[in-house]
Amino acid sequence: QVQLVESGGGLVQPGGSLRLSCAASGSIFSIHTMGWYRQAPGKQRELVATITTDGSTDYAHSVKGRFTISRDNAKNTVSLQMNSLKPEDTAVYYCNAEGVLLYTSLGAHEYWGQGTQVTVSS
Numbered sequence: 589q590v591q592l593v594e595s596g597g598g599l600v601q602p603g604g605s606l607r608l609s610c611a612a613s614g615s616i617f618s619i620h621t622m623g624w625y626r627q628a629p630g631k632q633r634e635l636v637a638t639i640t641t642d643g644s645t646d647y648a649h650s651v652k653g654r655f656t657i658s659r660d661n662a663k664n665t666v667s668l669q670m671n672s673l674k675p676e677d678t679a680v681y682y683c684n685a686e687g688v689l690l691y692t693s694l695g696a697h698e699y700w701g702q703g704t705q706v707t708v709s710s
Contacts, residue, residue: 591706
């Protein structure tokens with residue numbers, strides 16, 4: 589099947605930067621949209637940023653101008669550069685792959701990573 593493995597979370601001071609990375613592996617033919625979502629304690633999971641195969645991006649209003657999403661289609665990886673981090677960015681960040689076409693089965697699939705903790709605190 590498909591696995592999404594995230595890396596790059598951690599503890600950072602307000603105003604600092606972190607870079608999250610996610611690699612998808614398995615019998616993948618293509619992935620239409622890759623993205624990042626986050627879930628803070630007591631809150632619902634929310635979209636942070638997404639990017640399609642052709643490079644079209646979408647950002648949550650709260651992160652526009654601070655976060656940048658990018659992907660490598662050939663390697664099935666997606667990254668999230670997070671700058672000017674704020675305490676309210678503290679959450680578990682999840683990698684998502686949507687519209688995944690596999691060599692081994694029909695139809696489009698969706699997958700989630702296990703999540704990586706980002707804590708912004710002084």
